[in-house]
Amino acid sequence: MPDCWEKSGWGNNDYTFTTTGQAEAHSGTKAMKVALTRRVDGDRKALITENATCSPAATPDKQYDLSLWYKSTTPDASMTLFRHDKTAGWQYWTDLKTLPVSGTYAKAEVRTPPVPPNTDQISWGVSVYGTGSVTTDDYVMEEVPPPVVDPGCTGTPEQCKDGKWEVLATPNPVRSMHSVVLNNGKILLIAGSGNDKAAFEAGKFTSAVYDPKTGTYKQIPTPKDMFCAGHVQLQDGKVLVMSGTKGFPTADGKIGYQGYKDSYIFDPATEAYIKTNDMNDGHWYPSATVLGNGDVISFGGLKEDSTGSVTAEKFSEAQRKWLPLNEVNQTWSYWGLYPSMILMQDGRLFYSGSHTFGNGTPGTGASLYDYGQNKITDVPGLQNKDQRDESASVLLPPAQDQKVITMGGGNNEVNPVANRLVDIIDLKAANPAYVHGPLIPQGTVDQGAGKRPQTGDEGKMYVSAVLLPDGKVLETGGALHDRADPVYESSLYDPVTNTFDPVAADPEERGYHSSAFLLPDGRVMTTGDNPGNGTWNHDVSIYTPPYLFKGPRPKITSVIDKQWTYGDTQRITVDRPIAKAELIRPAAVTHSSDPNQRFVDLPLTVDGNNIDLNVTANPNLAPPGWYMLFAVDANGVPSVAEWVHVGGPAALAEDAPAAHVHDFASDPSGKEKKAGKKRDSAPVSPTIAGCDRHYGSANVCVPTAFPPEVADTTKARCTWLKNHNYGRLKLNGKDDPLGLDPDGNGRAC
Helix, strand or coil: CCCCCEEEEECEEEEECCCCCCCCHCCCCCCCEEEEEEECCCCEEEEEEECCCCCCECCCCEEEEEEEEECCCCEEEEEEEEECCCCCCEEEEEEEEEECCEEEEEEEECCCCCCCEEEEEEEEEEEEEECEEEEEEEEEEEECCCCCCCCCCCCCCCHHHCCCECCCCCCCCCCEEEEEEEECCCCEEEECCCCCHHHHCCCCCCCEEECCEEEEEEEECCCCCCCCCEEEEEECCCHHHHHHEECCEEECCCCCECCCCCCCECCCCCEEEEEHHHHHHHCCCCCCCEEECEEEEEEEEEECCCCCCCCEEEEECCEEEEECCCCCCCCCCCCECCCCCCCCCCCEEECCCCCEEECCCCCCCCCCEECCCCEEEEEECCCCHHHECCEEEEEEHHHHCCCCEEECCCCCCCCCCCCCCEEEEEEECCCCCECCCCCCCCCEEEECEEECCCCCCCEEEEEECCCCCCCEEECCCCEEECCCEEEEEEEEEEEECEEEEEECCCCCCCCCCCCEEECCCCCCCEEEECCCCHHHHHHEEEEEEHHCCCCCCCCCCEEEECCECCEEEEEEEEEECCCCCEECCCCCCEECCCCCCCCCEECEEECCCCEEEECCCCCCCCCCCEEEEEEEEECCCCCCCCEEEEEHHHHHHHCCCCCCCCCCCCCCCCCCCEEECCCCCCCCCCCCCCCCCEEECCCCCEEECCCCCCCCHHHHHHHHHHCCCCCCCCCCCCCCCCCCCCCCCCCCC
16 A cells, blocks of 8 residues: 555455556556455445544644545445544544546545534545445645635624524414425425314314415315324325324223324325325324335334234335235334334434333333344433433434434323433444433423423423524424423524524424424424313414524525436535535424434535535435425525435335445444234323323313322312313213312312
């Protein structure tokens, strides 16, 4: 090897490293050649030696243009970047650019993302991960001049620091708890019965499509009660909706909610639902995760008899149907309700520990699931794993970093004060484990007597988390207890600094059945709130983040091609310099859960206002479908999004070359759980929703466990119910387990 270059790589493959003669060089007398003659997995690369002498110095927050000349006989090669952390040592950073096949020397150039904090050196080279060879020469690294940043504020000082909320004049006409951003920029709002048993019994099921450009709603005929269904966007932009409510709990409390097997596809073009084949099981509150080949996998929820479903379901993108049971790997595990299953870069699923209702899964509460090997491995470190009901989990920006944050939560069975806990996991680590993050900032809470500051360990459940185009995460909304006591607090989490910055709070209550999601114009929309007394908040809030008060927005003036293939380089033009660009998958959110939400970095090659965007070759990082493309300037100000479609043979062809996948999470030390014995279901209490059905109607939730500060007396409980606007409640039957009808007149309190 030349001085200051080393052989590197991993996996099961046959390879050679060669220093060529002058005839093979681009300039001078020699070049480096890396060849693979057989590959099962892994890669080989010629890399700048990772030591203090050879690897070039790098300055945090700076960007560098890297270039080289190459010849290649394989399409499976990429420029790969490592960094030296002054505390943690050398570590993989990211793949920057896929190199097209070239029989003659071609120049490859790409700009790094801003260098992360605590980094003092970088190393880079070319990874070869398919049979063939790559010859390289004339490596160059140049620091990008600091951009001209105009710090001017176009709003009030408060708006520039904390952003601004506004409540729209036109309310949401439906009781929607499901929100999907469609690839035409409109919003699908699904209510079904809206948690209203009278509407359910009357067969009145609703959805609406909201157009942010006109501020208008169009109500959509809805064929089934999609209240508490699952949903995910398919690669063509249509929305797969699975299960929903087959039946409400019985008045005697012996039967809980029931899920049906029906499934539908919503077409944004016709704004109509189309029925698919049935699922194998009922799934009330199912997960829904899109895979790298476009298939959808689903777990959990309640069956038609209100027991817990242990059946994994798989929707085939190619066949456009749910597969029969014998074609889907089964562990016969009960994952709970809305388990947050996040697709990893190697195709495995990470169950973050976020869920809805009750306790977490047995064990550590978080795990890796390898569908191909059909095995589950516990992941340690999640704090208070049985108090992460209605917490929020998201894959942090950028997806290439493979870090997940889990925030807040509670437990509706015992109803403690919701927590402020934050846990972060690096799925690139060989033995990934959650570590503690900063606590969620505190705001004010209304427990029925007006707002007061939060104190002590008071946090929130039903929290929403939204990925923003500047790379931060907006956490907003929530409540102190199960379906009660709204918390007014919003903050921006910065993955680079691992800090929260409190910002303006949504003026509306946003607890149970609320949603928050990113609009294509860079603002955030929030809807809903359904407290235990059965009321519904139809007001809609819009948040304008601080970045929209920091000067003019960059504009994407052209997108040469809106159909993108994995590993492509795609050109756009902009009206002024930008610092980064990314793809953000549009939201499909309910109950604090959107496991498909992701922000995919697009390394840049810059030529004035012509920007070449380097698309990941790995469909597990950006599953096929429509994405919002944002261009962001050096001040963090984003453009309005353009819609582009990501897909192509790499995602769809079974015999396509494997993507460049690093060997992460390769040695987890947690307990491994193999597939269990086949069973029909898991036992689930009819009171899993946290409601005592002896009182009121089916859409009113008298808590089975009152908050800890409420004494176990009729007076204290009735005072709490009065302060939370429950009104007069009918006693269903003769049983009075909470002692709310001491005079026996059939009315509580």
